[in-house]
Amino acid sequence: MKFKIEYNISINEFLEMVESVGWETYTEEQVKRALDNTMYMVKVLVNDKLAGIGRVVGDNSIVCILSDVCVKPEYQGKGIGTIIVNRLRELIEENVGVGEKMQIELTPTAGNEAFYQKCGFKYKPEKITGMYLWIKK
Numbered sequence: 001m002k003f004k005i006e007y008n009i010s011i012n013e014f015l016e017m018v019e020s021v022g023w024e025t026y027t028e029e030q031v032k033r034a035l036d037n038t039m040y041m042v043k044v045l046v047n048d049k050l051a052g053i054g055r056v057v058g059d060n061s062i063v064c065i066l067s068d069v070c071v072k073p074e075y076q077g078k079g080i081g082t083i084i085v086n087r088l089r090e091l092i093e094e095n096v097g098v099g100e101k102m103q104i105e106l107t108p109t110a111g112n113e114a115f116y117q118k119c120g121f122k123y124k125p126e127k128i129t130g131m132y133l134w135i136k137k
């Protein structure tokens with residue numbers, strides 16, 4: 001399989017991905033606003049076909065949220081989700097200055113905690129219900 005990472009997601013691609021994993025959909029106008037206000041976004045193409053997306057929203061300084069990470073069912077279990085999370089994490093890390101720290105938060109869909117743990121996120125349900133990762137330099 002030939003993977004390619006790109007840094008833009010069109011409205012139609014976003015809706016295609018959301019529908020492929022069975023999430024409730026949005027209006028095109030809403031998706032446009034969301035994408036326009038996104039800090040970082042990536043998509044993975046396999047043999048030039050859309051396989052997965054993910055994005056990060058936040059304040060560009062202290063806190064951000066990993067959002068809409070999804071891989072089409074036929075491409076799941078092939079490492080694409082990990083590529084998406086790692087690339088987004090690298091983009092965040094590149095923009096945290098020396099002496100600064102930034103927290104990446106996420107709310108995992110049920111059953112996917114282990115996936116995010118494998119990507120380095122902390123899961124401590126006895127203390128906090130979401131998952132998080134501090135990027136410190």
Ligand SMILES: CC(C)(COP(=O)(O)OP(=O)(O)OC[C@H]1O[C@@H](n2cnc3c(N)ncnc32)[C@H](O)[C@@H]1OP(=O)(O)O)[C@@H](O)C(=O)NCCC(=O)NCCS
Pocket residue numbers: 021068069070071072075076077078079080081082083107108109111112113114115118
């Ligand atoms: C969750 C999701 C993004 C994972 O993407 P993926 O491409 O299938 O994941 P990967 O192939 O990169 O998996 C990486 C590792 O996590 C593990 N993993 C993936 N999903 C898992 C799960 N639900 N439970 C336990 N482990 C899981 C894989 O087995 C793999 O382990 P390994 O490295 O030991 O082989 C994908 O299943 C998906 O899009 N699901 C539907 C949408 C969704 O719920 N997204 C999450 C929103 S918070």
